Structures are given as C-alpha cells and as structure tokens.
Amino acid sequence: MTARSEDLSAHAPAHGSDGLRPDTVVVAGGRPAPEHDAPVGPSIVLTSTYRGSGEPRDSDRAYGRFSNPTWEDVEGVLARLECARLPALLYASGLAAIASVLSLVPAGGRLVMPRHSYQGSLQLAADLEARGLISVVTVDVADTDEVVAALDAADVLWLESPTNPMLEVADLPVLLAAARERGVLACVDNTFATPLVQRPLELGADVVVHSVTKYLAGHSDVVLGAAVTSDAALRGRLQQHRSLHGAVPGPFEAWLALRGMRTLALRVERSMASAAELARRLQEHPAVREVRYPGLPGDPGHARAAAQMDGFGSIVAVVPSGDVAAVEAAVDALRLWTPATSLGGVESLVERRRRHHEEPRTVPETLLRLSVGIENVEDLWADLDRALSGIDR
C-alpha cells in the first residue's frame, strides 16, 4: 500500500475558482448564499411548477420536470468534484443516467463496453441491441489492445474501472486518448472509485456517470444517479433526454444525497483503509482461494490503479474455497456483514454475485463481492474470519 489512500486531500487538485479541495467542497458546497439570517443548510424545494408569463425564456425554470433548485445544489457540488466546467445532471437513478448517455449512440451505431460492466448497463445495452437499435461489442477492459482494436468501428466507448464485480482496471489515459483520436465518444461509470479517488474527465472522458445511490449518498437510503460533462452540446442533449423521458429525481432524494455527501471524504478514507486491511488478511486466510483488490501489490490491476487513482476503492472480491453451498452457508453465518445487493453505504454488505441469473458466466460462481463499510475493521474481520473458517476445505 502506498500512503495515497490514507490521505486523499494531499494529492487532490483544488477544485473550482475558489481553490477549495474536494474534501472541503463536499462540506462547503451547495449551501445558501451567506447572508445574515440565511439558513446554513439548503432547503428542499417542493414544487411542480414555477411562476412565469409572456414569451418563455430558455433560462426559465418553467416546470418541475425540467429543473429544481434542490437538484442544482447537488449538481454544482458534483461538477466541482469531477472537475467539470458545467453543472452535473441529476437523475432518478444511476441507470436512468446511463440510459440517457446510451441514447447518445446513434441509430445503428456501435457501443463498446466491458464484459464485466454493471449488470444493469449490460442488460440495457443488450435490450437496445435486441430491438435492432445499436450493436454492442463487449471486451476485456483490462486488455488495452483488445479495446483499442474494437474502437475502430465504434461510436461510443463505455468504460467502468474498476469493474463490477471483477475489479479489473482499465488503462483510462490510454483508452480515453485512443477514443478521442478516433472521434469515439467516451463515457466512464465512476461509481466504484468516487470522484475523490478518480476523475475521468481530467483523464480525457467526455461524460462521467454515477450511481449516486452508492458512495455519494452513502447511507443506503436513496436511489439516485448523475451524469457529468464539460461539453455544453452534450449536456444539452442529455438534459433534453432527461426532461423528455422524465427520469428526474425527487427533491427530497436530492437533498438526502447532499446530506450524505457531506461526509463522503471521511467515509471513503475509512472504508478504503479497511478494505486494504481486509484484502491483505483475506489473502492469507486458509479458506480463501483468490482475492481481487487493486490495492494488493500482486493484483493484476495494481500498477494501473496506482498510476491513475488516488486510492484503490472499498470493494474487495473474494473467492473462498468450497462449492456454492459452502460459500452460501458462510454468507449466512455472517452476523455483522449484511447479505444484500448494492454497495457504497456506511454498512458492510456482501453478495455472491452469481446468485443473479443475469450475471455474466465469466464471474466465478463462488465469488463474493464485499462492500466494505465504516465499522471497526477488527469487528469486520472477526465476523469474516469466523464465517469463512466454517468452510470445509
């Protein structure tokens, strides 16, 4: 481990014209103007429409499906975190943001995406392909030559790094430059890393998407998504898609996300440090066959992750010894870890991903995805160690 994941702020660039660093932006951003007696915290603006008469202007809020001040509080903070020049766009869910971005693939166009992308992204792309709207090429995103070769006939490059749940690391600077050279629109799902750890727009991406549901909101109590870009024309198309398809968040969900983001830096620092420690210990565990975590020096993605990320994330993939039944029994024996899908909340979650029939067959049947939360790492370890030790090797 390097010192990088222990101190996010030391390496992070100052964001925005006021030079504030990201761990300050999450606290100071999205607040009311500093006037006497102004509330310190932002309001939840509940309205479906806005006053207006005469010739409508482009800047009008007009209607609740087009804009909302509470969304904008979050959108401004997200843009600063991702180093974007334009406000982010908040969506009803991560998948709604992804659907909006995939609408940028032209009719009959080609989409290139990692074979281990988020399951919903893969299903969405497959659905567009099945309806004859686009063609989809899936690639091993860790194999840079394979991805670059696929770009020649492509319109949009979809990237996820590290991937879910295999934790493969894409060479983002090289792939994003290759896409740019060929005029291929490049989008990165940055959910796993968070903008504190990886900023794809700075590495050359056109659009970044987030499942805000995960680390950004961080408390497993809200479903929300976002898209971020510095390209005004692209943002205009995404915004129009959001308005026309109605994939808009509720103001309360937006407010909850900002409330959660206040502690993003603390949560991410803590959970990354714990993930690194658990990955190290799991590697030594007699009932463990394989551990994937980019922070492990022997991990295939380690060098790339160290070069392009300010840390290694808080997701660990582990393949215990034993068959599916034995691994399921170990999951059921856990007391502190919660067996559940999703990730990025304060509480640690574990899931055998192949319990979902849609999960790619290339994911090992017994692979467990650990989303490391912010509990005491010794308690997390004691629970894991005890449950795994029950596996008959």
Ligand SMILES: *Cc1c(COP(=O)(O)O)cnc(C)c1O
């Ligand atoms: C959860 C997730 C999504 C989908 O987001 P929702 O908010 O559940 O719609 C997309 N990408 C990744 C990497 C995710 O983990």
